[in-house]
């Protein structure tokens with residue numbers, strides 16, 4: 001049996017507890033995140049990684065500063081090439097647009113290449129509800145679709161499953177003979193998927209980056225499914241977040257470099273598929289219709305609210321792989337399409353329905369490993385701090401926190417109160433520690449959260465300031481003169 | 489972060505001991521002071537000091553943090569302006585980050601708080617973490633310390649990734665006589681403390697900490713040195729709950745040759761829930 005699925009809509013605390021209790025999840029995450037991080041480090045180290053990061057950062061800063069112009073440029077170039085551009089404010093609008101396209105083209109069967117944007121708006125559900133059959137063609141996505149799960153990682157959707165679990169799913173759903181050989185497993189999936197590609201009426205993909213200057217949509221894949229999705233069916237629809245844009249082909253290759261090296265540690269992905277137009281007269285293949293849906297869904301809010309930096313994200317997943325919190329709980333515990341540090345930043349702002357998204361900015365120790373890994377040098381800890389501050393400003397913090405903070409500041413703004421609090425804590429904590437032999441093993445709530453798993457030392461009997469004062473006066477006595485200058 | 493370059497080495501410093509060291513670990517403060525004195529630096533302790541405001545800032549309470557930041561500046565600035573001290577030394581990577589980075593970068597806006605921001609920047613230029621001060625400012629290469637046992641180092645997050653201080657403590661530890669430095673897997677991985685995170689996300693925090701203590705056990709180290717007592721509290725809280733032999737010790741104490749591993753730490757039995765006789769229950773089941 002494969003391990004249980006975390007319910008994305010359960011309360012945050014439950015999701016986290018379920019994740020932490022899942023041994024197979026832990027094994028799967030340990031295997032993959034550490035390996036992917038090591039691969040990224042070596043691939044970025046093989047070139048001048050710092051320069052690459054600086055250049056990508058500069059380019060993305062330019063993009064965010066000129067977003068409206070670039071988007072219009074992209075639109076007019078796609079239209080000039082014979083494609084159609086649609087603007088969608090939110091998820092519902094994306095789904096409406098795509099359904100309309102499908103209805104007009106009399107689509108029965110849809111194949112998809114991996115796309116987080118369509119996950120964000122739950123496009124599959126909408127298409128299926130309208131009676132269409134939808135098949136994911138990225139191997140990882142295909143497997144979780146078989147198992148009715150959402151992706152748990154931006155780049156590696158099935159990272160939460162061990163090889164053993166995946167084999168089990170394929171045995172159960174595809175009648176695959178028992179094997180743990182990845183090549184055999186791939187071959188089984190390939191045969192199944194090939195049939196789907198041939199029968200599909202519409203291909204839907206996301207977009208890794210779109211080139212404004214040429215009106216070109218680029219998808220980066222390792223399995224070639226991106227090309228089959230864009231090239232084989234009659235209709236090709238791209239759903240792209242409005243931030244996934246680069247000005248020129250040169251910029252596209254800059255981002256491509258950073259993406260491949262940071263995401264999978266490859267110098268280049270196996271495939272880079274570019275689509276600029278529908279099939280032209282004389283073309284051997286290609287879609288008859290080419291649609292690009294530009295998705296906002298809270299992205300302009302991000303700009304307005306001062307989180308534009310998060311829009312520079314190229315969705316490489318590097319910050320997930322290094323994040324010590326992600327490494328413990330995986331993606332599903334975040335309850336959002338986007339997990340890890342970047343997910344904790346954007347999920348509360350995007351217009352998606354994430355249960356307890358207000359908890360996500362607190363699901364971080366602010367250790368900074370993400371910022372160090374990010375190819376765009378996004379200051380994720382700082383953005384998390386800003387989100388926390390915004391919550392407090394909007395009076396969304398818990399009542400308890402507020403009272404505690406006020407008490408804390410009251411104490412800390414006066415030397416006398418601080419010293420008295422220290423004495424009180426010393427007496428109290430030494431009493432508690434006395435009960436359990438030197439260390440405190442139990443504290444009342446909410447501090448039980450600490451002592452459930454960890455000891456705490458008692459406060460000192462004499463604070464540093466007391467000892468220092470004693471030392472200073474003793475020295476004065478010995479030397480008969482002052483050794484420290486007077487306080488101003 | 490622009491650090492002041494001293495033409496002559498500073499003779500006097502103000503010690504910002506941090507509230508946790510003051511109240512829980514005074515011995516770390518003493519070791520810090522003695523270490524500085526041994527290198528010819530006189531230590532002044534401004535008694536008005538309390539907390540830098542980091543807990544409030546990290547929790548999103550910026551107004552509250554600003555109050556404490558302002559208070560900190562008011563207390564330490566006169567010592568510098570009157571020439572009583574040349575620098576501020578902090579035996580904590582995260583509190584040093586708060587003062588020397590976040591005050592100016594996040595609490596006082598360029599436009600609205602121009603004056604305070606400038607004062608914060610001036611303070612930041614002369615605020616140093618302990619090992620940074622010893623190595624970068626004083627040019628210390630060895631503290632002539634001794635330690636008999638296996639030693640390793642945990643790089644605290646703020647120290648490493650905000651202040652970019654790593655070589656300095658490692659260099660000082662490597663120069664300790666008698667110490668056998670051992671490798672710690674994931675030395676740069678967060679221990680899971682994260683302030684309020686340790687309470688709000690206690691189970692994730694614990695899982696992260698247990699990963700750290702597992703690596704510590706594998707390393708075979710007697711002592712793991714580090715530059716922040718908050719991470720030290722977290723790591724020791726787990727080590728002692730697990731009755732492990734290894735313990736986390738602040739680098740000031742290690743460098744001050746105050747750690748004796750020959751004396752094993754008091755072993756605490758793993759805390760199995762105590763069995764009490766519960767008479768009423770016994771009676772009921774009869």
Ligand code: SF4
Nearest residue numbers: 313314316317319374
């Ligand atoms: S925030 Fe940075 S590291 Fe994380 S996915 Fe985006 S680009 Fe990659």
